[in-house]
Amino acid sequence: MPAINGAPLRRQAALSPGPDPPRKVSLRSRPWTVVVLSTAAALLTSAVSAGCEYNYNDGWRPPLNDIAAATTSPQPDFSADQWQNDPVGAAGLEAWVETVQLGSGLQVAHRGYGLLRAGEIRSEVTAGLPAGRYVLALACRSKKAVAFSVTNEAYGLVHLSLLCGSTRRNVIYLSQETVLTFRVEAESAANYAYRLIWL
Template structure:
């Protein structure tokens, strides 16, 4: 194995750090490169204001209608005299045979329960509508089952498809925490 010799003579030692050489030309060049990179790499926002569009395309473009807030009085219950008009607008006639329909006014905290005549087996559409500042609860039951249990937000009509496997009368219960109009219609499909 080769032997390694260690030198006994010490090397030159520095006692003070070497002065740094300043190069002002390099700093100027670096600053210019960074500035150019920022100028070239910057973001630009552009949009189409329609000035350069084809006039034939402009006729097809339709501006959106302004968005208005909802009128809070639009959900206030109507009077007994206006009830029939509201029902015809809310639940328009579809031409299908109507098995049972009802509408009315509810006072705050009132619950109303009605029973339909016996309806045969088959598929039915149950349309529900209400007009109130708050939700109105609809519960529809047959002899054996709860078919619909719904807190309906007024202003939105709802139509549920139900299937009756036996002849039965339906019990419709409607309740509201505030004054409300309600309407429902059962039609055979």
């Protein structure tokens, strides 16, 4: 409360708790005590942590120069034919299919490949495939992604848009003899290939 006509300010006080007779404790001394104690605690904590040093080399990790030497590899040849996304013509199609598909000597249940013009859609229906597990390998070569879908009479097994330059492999399980429909769609001129292999 402000002083009126030169009267001194009254100081507020609180009664101290406890069984002893009540005595007055100044409220102004408590905030300073809190500030002093928290500053002392912060200084003590920083002094204790400053003396700690961590060493993460537990002996299982090789030195950094050994890691750099082990990971150095020759630069890839990005001019190689497999990295290009321009479709090949009919003459080079067989060679391209053999380089991007799963290796030879595997038991192929069904395969398809070809050339697509921009906006073209191609569909193909298989004969009845026996029950079992299959690996479906998909590949394409185009400036844009190529859409692949594999369906049976009831539902879709695979629906994806593949960025060309890579090969995608999916595992398919057929619980009974099934007829599959393969559908391929390209936004720009493309080569496509798919192969269904028995496991």
